[in-house]
Amino acid sequence: MESTDDESFVVGLRARPTGGPPVPEALWQLTSALYEQLPPGARETWARRIRRALAAGTRPAGLRVVHVWQAGTVLPLLAPAFSDGRAAGLTALADLHRAAADTRVGQETWRTALRPVLLATYRGAYDRASAYTEAHGNARDYALANGYSPGDADAYGHRYAELSTDANTDAFAEAHARAVGDALARAYAADDWQAYAGTFPGAQLRAVVRAAAAPVRGEDGTALPDTSVRTSLAEGFADAVAGAAGPFGL
Template identity: 45%
Template sequence: MTGLPSWVTELTDVLPAGRTGPAGPGGARPAPATELRPGCPAVTLDVVHEWHLRTVVPLLTEATARSGRVTAACARLAAVHGRAREAVAVEEEEWFDVLEPVLRQVYRDAYGFQRAFAAAYENARSYAVANGYDAAGAHRYGTDYAELTTEPNTRAFAEANALANARAVAAAFATGDADAFARSFPAARTRAYARAVAAGTGHAPRDVDARFASAYTDLVRGLWSALHRTPVGPS
């Protein structure tokens, strides 16, 4: 029994790292989560702020900087995490104000616009062909359908997820409630971070799965580092 919250072990259990995963500098492999803090009853939000300050926000900043998206918002979020890590109280509304724009871009990127567009196009094109359209007409039909549906779907997905996540996380951070943070589905949010980083690095869409795995590995290694570096609850 490690005392680590389930969201930490959920992240590390699905990560293709640890004993059998990719080696770090010098060939070292990160320890599995179950060996990090044996006997600890809780992980405080100090760990979370450290992780976001040192790993999560820098990765998101690098990904968004390539196109200028929300770079200033990432800097504001990092500054607030820094204050919180130093035990400076931050009100819920301030947390929400800095979280929401960053999360909106995260979920927009994580949605996978190009893949969604391609799927919508192909489904609509196939429908058109099956209903007697010639090749040019089917192409136009597929393109029009994809253009009309993908952007609204992406925007709705990003806005809804950003609003819900920012509100839940802001409340947890403002009160210092680690249990409330754990109930805000941080493992799922971390996968969205990795998807956003993978989408924001400017490479070909075919490489997105490999880039997701790399980004996810970096995020979880950052969490391991924060667990080692930052005080947790009494053992």
């Protein structure tokens, strides 16, 4: 975090509520990442919600709050980015998260359910536009240097960029889905916050934001940040924490 406000948020959030147990490291990672994603004007109100929720009730060790958040907020926000043929994977994973809120689910079951959703999420999170532009420019310049006419060089650049970007998108998604999927499957099966911290939940959050956020442009065509997904993720998490406070909480 860069600003004094962000640092103050972390210090304040890390202050153990009176009489309460310490809050898991993974929860700090996730709440800090969500805080950073919010528009500056919405951060303090959200931070107060989180502090109040953490100060209420007991906080057992299980990951129920994560399962509630995933099933009720994260996966529904990803739905528009999934084609009809892949939507069933979201439903199956959401059902598994709901079941896991009350009972343990095995590691292989998690791995199987997570894989198609993670693949699609990381495909959506890959910066295809930048990769395509760079590949096209490099290939076009190569073609021009080798005697192609400008029109032919441009066409060559587009053909190369399409093939290159598709391959790189698939490789990016496969690598992340495999690594994150295995780590998440272990953490969820163990129902353990420490193991969940090892899945880098903040990085996962940023991938979800990139995959779920629709392009927004101003009147002049300039790309603008889509804050609706970020706000929904943060508010949904605050709801999950507040609802999970008590005998079945964090």
